[in-house]
Amino acid sequence: MLTSKKIAALKPRAKRFQITDQFGLALRVQTSGVKSWVLRVPQNGRIVDITIGHWPEISLMHARAIARQKRKELELEPSSSFTVRDAFRFWCSKKRGRISSYRDEKIRLEKYVISKIGSRQLDSITPPIVIKLMEPIEAAGHQSTVKRLLMRTREIFDMAVNAGYLQSNSLAKITRVFPVPEVRHMPAPDWRELPIVISQIEATAPPKYKILFYFSLATLLRPGEVVSIRLDWINEEAITIPAESMKMKRTHRIPLTLFLISIINEAKRIRKNKRSPFLFPAANVNRPISSQALAKWLHDQDVFRGRLVAHGLRSIGRSWFADNDVPFEIAEACLAHVVGSQVVRAYQRTDFFAPRQKIMLSWHAFIHQCAQCAQLLTQNTDSHED
Structure with a gap:
C-alpha cells in the first residue's frame, strides 16, 4: 500500500x-x-x-x-460501506453483559485500536496496519495486552463478516505474528510464611489497609469483589454477594465466623463515611474505594513489592486448602471458581455452603493463630532493638 x-x-x-x-x-x-x-x-x-x-x-x-x-x-462495491467503529459498536452490542471483562476490554480497544483506525473502512484494514499499532505496545513490554487486543480485534472482524459488513476477515491469522506471552503467576509467599507477612502488615499498614488485608484474606474474594461488599448483603449467617457483582456471574455466599464478624465490625468502626452503603466506602457516599487500593499499597511497600499482590492472598488460601486435605470441589467453591463440564454443572447445583462453614472455621482459626504468632514476632523484634 x-x-x-x-x-x-x-x-x-x-x-x-x-x-x-x-x-x-x-x-x-x-x-x-x-x-x-x-x-x-x-x-x-x-x-x-x-x-x-x-x-x-x-x-x-x-x-x-x-x-x-x-x-x-459501477456496482463493484457493497451498497453500504462500514467503518471499524461500526463493527466495534456491533461487537459491543453483542458482548455487553455477556463477558465478565467487557468494561476493561472495551476501554482497552477504544484506547489502542478504535481511537487510531475507528474511522477507516473495514475492508481497508490489513494485517500490517494492525501490526504497526501493536508494535509500540509490545516494545513497552505489554505482551499480554497485545495478545488480548489481537484476540478481540480479530473477533470484531469475525463478527463483522457474520453481520454482513465484510466479505472475509483479513485478520484471521494475525495472532501468529506475535509470540505467546510468558505466563507469570501472581506473586504470593508460601502459606507457612503467613505469620511473617502478618507481622509486616501489623508493623506497617494503616488501619484501613490492615482491615482490608484481613478481610481479603479471610473471604478469599477477588479485589473487585472485596470492595463491592454492601452492608445489606451481610446477615447473621453469611455475606451473600449477588451474581452481577461476581466475576463468574453466580451468587456467592461466604459463611460468617466470629473471626470474620470481628473484622467486619472493625471495618464499620473505622470507616469515615458512615452514610455509605459499602463496607469499604470512598469519600463519595455512592462509591466504594478503588479495587486497586490494597494492590497499590502493597506495591508501594518495599517489603511486599514483587513478593505479594492483593490477588495473591487467594493463592495463599488455596494452597493452604490443598495442603490440609480440603476436597477439591469445596476448595474451589471457597474461591468462587466454576469447575466441571457444562453437564456436571447442570446437575451439581449446590454451593457446598455447609462443608464450607467448617472449612472457613479452620481457615480463620489458622489466620488468627498466625496473627498471634505475628505479635510474638513483633515483640521479639522490638526487644532485640531495645
Missing part, C-alpha cells in the same frame, strides 16, 4: 510507470514527473483505466475515497 511519504519520494523514469495501492487504485508517474491517480476496473468484459486526478491536488486518502465511490457507482 502507498503512503504519502512513498509518493513524494517517487522519481520519474525513462518510461512511464505506475505503483498499485489497493482495490484497483494506482498512481501513474509520467516521464515529466506528473503523478496521476487511476482506477483499474472491469467493464464490458475488459479492463479499463479511469483517471481520477493528479497528486498532490488529490491526496492519497481523497483518491481512495473517490475510487471507492467510483466502484460503488
Whole structure:
C-alpha cells in the first residue's frame, strides 16, 4: 500500500510507470514527473483505466475515497460501506453483559485500536496496519495486552463478516505474528510464611489497609469483589454477594465466623463515611474505594513489592486448602471458581455452603493463630532493638 511519504519520494523514469495501492487504485508517474491517480476496473468484459486526478491536488486518502465511490457507482462495491467503529459498536452490542471483562476490554480497544483506525473502512484494514499499532505496545513490554487486543480485534472482524459488513476477515491469522506471552503467576509467599507477612502488615499498614488485608484474606474474594461488599448483603449467617457483582456471574455466599464478624465490625468502626452503603466506602457516599487500593499499597511497600499482590492472598488460601486435605470441589467453591463440564454443572447445583462453614472455621482459626504468632514476632523484634 502507498503512503504519502512513498509518493513524494517517487522519481520519474525513462518510461512511464505506475505503483498499485489497493482495490484497483494506482498512481501513474509520467516521464515529466506528473503523478496521476487511476482506477483499474472491469467493464464490458475488459479492463479499463479511469483517471481520477493528479497528486498532490488529490491526496492519497481523497483518491481512495473517490475510487471507492467510483466502484460503488459501477456496482463493484457493497451498497453500504462500514467503518471499524461500526463493527466495534456491533461487537459491543453483542458482548455487553455477556463477558465478565467487557468494561476493561472495551476501554482497552477504544484506547489502542478504535481511537487510531475507528474511522477507516473495514475492508481497508490489513494485517500490517494492525501490526504497526501493536508494535509500540509490545516494545513497552505489554505482551499480554497485545495478545488480548489481537484476540478481540480479530473477533470484531469475525463478527463483522457474520453481520454482513465484510466479505472475509483479513485478520484471521494475525495472532501468529506475535509470540505467546510468558505466563507469570501472581506473586504470593508460601502459606507457612503467613505469620511473617502478618507481622509486616501489623508493623506497617494503616488501619484501613490492615482491615482490608484481613478481610481479603479471610473471604478469599477477588479485589473487585472485596470492595463491592454492601452492608445489606451481610446477615447473621453469611455475606451473600449477588451474581452481577461476581466475576463468574453466580451468587456467592461466604459463611460468617466470629473471626470474620470481628473484622467486619472493625471495618464499620473505622470507616469515615458512615452514610455509605459499602463496607469499604470512598469519600463519595455512592462509591466504594478503588479495587486497586490494597494492590497499590502493597506495591508501594518495599517489603511486599514483587513478593505479594492483593490477588495473591487467594493463592495463599488455596494452597493452604490443598495442603490440609480440603476436597477439591469445596476448595474451589471457597474461591468462587466454576469447575466441571457444562453437564456436571447442570446437575451439581449446590454451593457446598455447609462443608464450607467448617472449612472457613479452620481457615480463620489458622489466620488468627498466625496473627498471634505475628505479635510474638513483633515483640521479639522490638526487644532485640531495645
